[in-house]
Amino acid sequence: MxxxxxxxxxxxxxxxxxxxxxxxxxxxxxxxxxxxxxxxxxxxxxxxxxxxxxxxxxxxxxxxxxxxxxxxxxxxxxxxxxxxxxxxFADRIGVHVDPAARTARAEPGATWADFNHATHAFGLATTGGIIGSTGIAGLTLGGGIGYLARKYGLSCDNLISADVVTADGGFLTADESQNADLFWALRGGGGNFGVVTSFRYRLHPVDTVYGGVVIYSAEHGESVGRFFRDFIAGSPEEFGAFYGFHQGPPVPFLPEEWHGTPVCVVVGAWTGPLDEGEKRWQPVLDAAPVLGSFLGELPYPSLNTLFDPLQPKGMQGYWKADFLRSLSDDALRVAADFGSRVPSVETANHFYPIDGAVQRVAPEATAFAYRNVDFAPVIAGQWHDPADNAQNTRWVRDYWEALHQYAEPGGYINFMDADDQSRIADNYQANYARLAEVKANYDPANFFHVNQNIAPAVTGA
CATH class of the missing domain: 3.30.43.10 (Uridine Diphospho-n-acetylenolpyruvylglucosamine Reductase, domain 2)
Structure with missing residues (x-):
């Protein structure tokens, strides 16, 4: 042209x-x-x-x-x-908070660091991601798993309304009373239905939390996983944390000999009364010998950016995701095996609990269908040197293939890669047919297809 x-x-x-x-x-x-x-x-x-x-x-x-x-x-x-x-939307990062109504309207270029900075000024937050530089738009449209999910639901569960530009160039607002079918589809269906130009969220009283990181040797990964499975199931929903594997990060609270070595971690926060924080975290410290820990009172936005130094733009990356009905002994055995061979400091393998408030929403209430599973595992392979692409991509694929035999058919679309298009229908279970119908109503020519694509339903003959 x-x-x-x-x-x-x-x-x-x-x-x-x-x-x-x-x-x-x-x-x-x-x-x-x-x-x-x-x-x-x-x-x-x-x-x-x-x-x-x-x-x-x-x-x-x-x-x-x-x-x-x-x-x-x-x-x-x-x-x-x-x-x-x-x-x-890089220039559209505004966030307007209404503290009296406990809502916030955000532009689609905002990251969770932008959003949390704005809402924290009023002692408020909503469920966001794990990395501060993640955009609010993609995370919310794909579901939105984060530290606050057990207590307050997914990001998409806290979406009140969205302004959308449709494939025909029209502009409309989607909420429970206007264009309700589109609003249903936006909450988990990804960017298939239009360009969202504004998100309005429900906020919750989250200010200073008690949390951080606990690091163990990867050799204890299986036993820590069994502990975490039982611990999180019995913990109040104010305890939001994940279990996973990394290489030891170059941080002062971890002895240098463990830097760059595969380790097991529990990361998160207690968002209940601060004077209970130390007591709530003590079982985590007792679960296995601790190599290093960073725990204490910290502003919620600081929790959300703990991993940001390890996530610079420009790394090589290949990701996979699933849903697990439970963190079974078989799944933990696979996790401990591959977790002991994490290929880089930047690679993140996490098991996010999605019980509590997430499961109090019916599977058909939003496009996000997996409301009857307890964990969402993600394998986010990331590294700097393109020469490592083949071997590190193979590690991610092999790990996913070994774990998937214990998982549900579908997975979390926000952590799927380009070669996961064949799983689209499985990702939405019984909701897929309705999503295809909404797609046909708002984008019958599939103009918005550069995504985890939902094809429009074909009707009539």
Whole structure:
């Protein structure tokens, strides 16, 4: 497409239209996963909803593929593409808090670090992710597992409404009373149905928490896993934590001899009365010999960014995910085996509990269908050197294949990679048919397909 044709797009947006002739093009086309190297025709740094409408119309009318980028953390690199148009919300990171109503309205370029900074000023929060640089948009649309899920549900369970630009360039609001079918689909169905330009969330009183990290040798991984399975099931929902495997991080509370060595971890926080925090964490400290720990009172936003130094943009990445009905002895045996061979400091293998408030929502109430399982395991392989791509990707695949025999058919879409498209229907169980119908209503031509794609239902003959 010629520069003259792109000029028509520039005339209709107030944000920046960045193409290959611009000096900032390489930065604009890059995403979190350095394994993804794509060259879009243009990246549109939108400044307002009118820019989104104009860009959707331009891409559709010119037969161009469209990618939507919020935080850009998508492992498959769905926030960029070759030869198409990228809507980039990097300049739209505003968060407006209504402390009296305990709600917040956020723009889709905001990260959880942005969001938590804004809400913490009022002693409030909602369920977000584990990494501060993760975008609110992608996490919420895919479900949204985080430290507060046991007490307050998923991110999508706390979504009150969303403003959406549809494939025909229309603009609408989706909530329980308006476009309720679309609102249902947005809560777990990903970016299949339109471009969300605003999210409104319910907030909860979460301010200072008691939490942090406890690290054990990987040789104790199986026994710590059995402890964690029973401990979390019997703990109040104010205890939000996960179990997993890393390499020992270069932190002062872990002896240097364990840096870069496979370790087992329990990470999270007690969000109940602070004077109970030490007592609530003591069983975790007693579960196995502790190599190092960092526990105490800390602001909730600090908990949400603990791993950020280990998650710089540009690493190579390959991810897999599942759901486990329980953290069985068989699953723990697999976890301990592969956890003892974690390939890099940046690789994260976590088992997130999704009981409590998550399970009090009916499976058919939102698109997120797995409300009857207790854990969501994720295997997020990340590393710096492209020379390690083949062996580290193989570790992730082998681990997932060994674990999947004990798992449910579907998995958490926010941690799936590009080669997981065949699992789409399994990810949504009985909700898939309804999602396909909603897709047919709002995007019958499957214009929004650069995602974990739900094909529109085919009706009539």
């Amino acid at each position: 010629s520069t003259i044709e792109l000029a028509g797009l520039r005339e209709n947006v107030r944000g920046r239209v960045i193409d290959s002739d611009d000096p900032g093009y390489d930065d604009a086309r890059s995403v979190f996963n350095g394994m993804i190297d794509r060259r879009p025709l243009a990246v549109v740094r939108v400044s307002q909803v009118a820019d989104v409408i104009a860009t959707v119309n331009f891409a559709r009318d010119n037969g161009l593929d469209l990618a939507i980028r919020g935080g850009g953390h998508s492992a498959p690199g769905f926030g960029t593409l070759d030869d198409g148009i990228v809507i980039d």
